Amino acid sequence: MNQRFSFLVCMDRDLARKLQIFGIVLCLIGILGIVAPKLIAVAVSLVIALMLILTGVVLCLFTYLTGQRDRISWLKALTPLILGLFIALKPFALVVVLGIAIFIYFILDGVASITLALDMKPQPGWLFLFVSGILSLALAAGFIMFWPYSTHWYLGWMVGISLLMDGIFLMLLSRNARECDLPRP
Numbered sequence: 001m002n003q004r005f006s007f008l009v010c011m012d013r014d015l016a017r018k019l020q021i022f023g024i025v026l027c028l029i030g031i032l033g034i035v036a037p038k039l040i041a042v043a044v045s046l047v048i049a050l051m052l053i054l055t056g057v058v059l060c061l062f063t064y065l066t067g068q069r070d071r072i073s074w075l076k077a078l079t080p081l082i083l084g085l086f087i088a089l090k091p092f093a094l095v096v097v098l099g100i101a102i103f104i105y106f107i108l109d110g111v112a113s114i115t116l117a118l119d120m121k122p123q124p125g126w127l128f129l130f131v132s133g134i135l136s137l138a139l140a141a142g143f144i145m146f147w148p149y150s151t152h153w154y155l156g157w158m159v160g161i162s163l164l165m166d167g168i169f170l171m172l173l174s175r176n177a178r179e180c181d182l183p184r185p
Contacts, residue, residue: 056081
């Protein structure tokens with residue numbers, strides 16, 4: 001047995017139960033992304049907008065309270081605030097940009113999943129992880145073909161499908177686990 005991945009087959013019941021719970025949570029979030037992709041896309045944009053607005057407010061307060069009067073300090077403070085307000089008013093503008101970031105993520109996720117699956121082979125779950133990696137690469141290819149026209153729904157679908165696949169993988173691992181006497185690192 002490849003010792004590097006022995007924890008995937010040999011694990012205690014507590015770890016297997018945690019994997020099962022994490023898998024279910026990922027599946028639920030994934031299903032939400034598939035069923036309501038626009039909601040997920042807008043929610044992500046609004047969370048980022050809120051973070052930028054709060055950052056801008058804190059930086060403006062800091063700049064004011066420390067008595068800084070130079071333009072550069074105020075530019076640094078106002079930039080995230082203005083950007084956050086823009087995103088809050090036009091959340092789909094960020095969705096298009098986020099689409100490119102997710103595209104890059106799916107390429108990296110696909111390559112990493114395939115590489116990890118080939119390293120895991122022949123342990124249980126390796127084939128599912130391999131298929132998940134292929135699916136991530138296919139999602140990236142499909143996204144770039146439709147970008148930027150359908151980013152608002154495609155973004156939610158891509159994230160949803162990926163999370164659903166990862167959740168299923170974790171549940172398969174937990175189901176196939178058995179207790180073994182392995183030395184703890």
